[in-house]
Amino acid sequence: MRLLKDVANGCHPFATHRQQQGAGHFGFRLLSVQSYCPLSNMSLVNKPKTVEAEETRIHRIRITLSSRNVKNLEKVCADLKRGAVDKNLKVSGPVRLPTKILRLTTRKSPCGEGTNTWDRFEMRIHKRIIDLHAPSDIVKQITSISIEPGVEVEVTIADSA
Template sequence: MDKDTKVGEYDEDNRIHKIRLTLVSRDLKSIEKACRDIINGAKEKNLRVIGPVRMPVRKLKLTTRKSPCGEVNVVLGTNTWDRFEMRIYKRLIDLHSSSAVVRKITSIPLDPGVEVEVSI
């Protein structure tokens, strides 16, 4: 035991934290694979895992005209529209462990397009 450490205090790396991982992606398969990999890594280390919690899918919709011709007042042409949609998937995973163990778990390679945010 160090002289600087008092009874009842722990080093920063040994303290148990509730750590929340937020994963965001536009691809459903890649975010599900990333969640599976993180949870399997945490279970190998015998950590308490809550999740993945599936948040509502955010749908961004955009409607544009296909061509500039075809106004409503003019007899020539018709109004034609393109509809685009982008879906954003979000997952939450809660881990109860020290920050050193979480660094090891989150260092696994993830698919491109999956963003991970770690908050303590």
């Protein structure tokens, strides 16, 4: 008798979908399992997920730019800083490091005879540092800008302590 009452109320686990939706062979509309049986809703309770609970970590990110061409270097620095400010990130820099000057002195004459004349060549390497405090996925978006030719970019990521 109890089994018939459960089936009529739609709480029985063997009640078919057709019986739960409309008039079955009992001749009246059955209630759905979720609306009548209080214990049947146990599986529908939203459980907190560990993935959503985990916050995005904010990292200290140092971007080091170096180039022989100052104009290209300053343009890339301005683009990076503009992108970080648009995303409302904490930015410090660009910090201008001292220019490294590499000098090479050679003799002009190939045979070594004649007047001792010398050529002096030099290469200037300019360096800039930009520090950011942001999640690593946002930094990927910022650093996806077009980088001028001759500009080398080095990204260092550290955990914010």
